[in-house]
Amino acid sequence: MTEPLLSIEDLEVRFRTEDGEVAPVTGVDVSVAPGETVALVGESGSGKSVSSLAVMGLLPRPAGRVAKGRILYRTKAGETIDLAQASPDRVRRLRGAEIAMIFQEPMTSLNPVLTAGEQIAESVRLHLRLDRRGALRRAQEMLELVEIPAAAKRLHDYPHQMSGGMRQRVMIALAMACNPRLLIADEPTTALDVTIQAQILALIDRLRRETGMGVLFITHNLGVVAEVADRVAVMYAGRIVETGPVGDLFRHPRHPYTAGLLDSLPARATRGPDGRRHVRSIPGSLGRAAAIRDACAFAPRCDRVREECRRTAPPLEAIGVDRAARCLFWREM
């Protein structure tokens, strides 16, 4: 197996709040190899976005901090850096030159007073040391790369003149401009219509294949996971509860939460005795499960819960070479 590009080990993130310290992320172990797409999937409050912000060194300071664990990144030069320990300046330089990020809402990362061309040019001049003309040429190439029609003309458009899908393409162009080795995509298609979402997913996938970059894809949408991911990490209450190759994990979930999440999909509804189709839902809600430390955080909602689950915090146990589950009773799944 190729050596991972990114390897997050036992990550814990803490935030200071008015009510004391909280830990939205307490146990994240996930790695991304070059050319691989790993989906970090979870519902709201699962800690998936906080984990990605920690990788990018973008936790709000001073309230948020990495309290435990390592975020190992292998640089282009072959050096391994712990992003959790590296200086903010070092992380910032890597973020422009080797690690790129795209978000759900392009307007949060695009500058509304710069044209598409200007923003990309600004970024490549900084990171690739190009002159003004070279930078603009690069910007146009990038717009062509993300399949924006009439790129030479679009170069001069402002973000507000574009559709949501077009803005998302510009943001991807901006992210790709410095040839990233790792792309972190945080719900990049959630705000888009399905026909546009399909275009953007295909685009990200094409760029991954062509450049060999690794992709950490954060999403709540299991359908999107099935389409883009090679491997999946499922999060619940701040912890990875299950990881594995996408096909294997969807077919044979080893954690009751993963199984419940898949059964909750409307497409998996089954006809009940009343003749109507019903979905098997997970009772209750996430609530304050992240605060549960000495028991399984999913126990209050689990239909297979046993006495031990309420007394022991289960470890993330390896199953074979490429799977793991955080459940005391995964063998019975």
Added chain:
Amino acid sequence: MSNPILAVDGLTKRFGRPPAQVRAVEDVSFTVAPGEVVGLVGESGSGKSTIGRLALRLVDPTAGTILFDGQDVSTLPERRLTPLRRRAQMIFQDPYASLNPRLRVSGILGEALAAHGLARGRRRERMAELLDLVGLPPEHLDRFPHEFSGGQRQRIGIARALAVEPGLIVADEPVSALDVSVQAQVLNLLQDLRARLNLAMLFISHDLDVVELLCDRVVVLYLGRVMEIGPTAEVAARPRHPYTRALLAASPKADPDGARIARLLKGDIPSPIAPPSGCVFRTRCPLAVEACARDVPPMHEAGDGHRFACLRDASEMREAA
């Protein structure tokens, strides 16, 4: 078949004036029978939410008729709409924005009952019944919206809609803002309620899987026009309009063995200010021919109430699929 509870015919809504007029809904016709759930699906700008608002006369139509229980309500003045307001209710997408944060649940439900003078003298009892109906305990009457999770808030929104014992509910993306596991709970609740209360529903959604689960019939909309209409199972299994096919193909399936990344529809959804001539879908349609730019395609019958608006005939479409 029983008389429809809702029948819209030639429904049209335009906002603003030319040249910046938005053609939100153009010549839309369909019916909803008592106890029937009809889905309106489409992407941004399809007009699905506007149709829901028109059906409740929350906005006034530019043209066309809206028959509610056989009565034409399309031009009734506001003061004569009270009976409609009692027979038809709405559930909204955002359970955080649609409940008054300063009222307790009892105040929210009480307002709905008081507006129509219902359950006089036994209001608290009725409110507890309503909460029970949506699976919440009576103690919750004294709580404020911020004390609930998203799924619980949506249940309160549903209880409020049910307070007046409506015959029709317009549900505008009621589960889109909810997490999958919670969405499943609310879908099951809606499924139970329609059976128990013989509720008709106009169910607005962009999620085809949700529509397939809940709706008896579906109306597929694009840029304010009906592309295809028919029994949901039939439309899903044998879509006849190229847009319906594209929409089905583009929705991600949670099936890792299925084809990855479907055949793509090119381009963006055009602006409803300047929709394409003829068939509004033609600029993105893989099957478009010259004639598509000339005429608005009429509805073709495919049997069993399945209709589609496309000039190309079915055999050509099978080939391209």
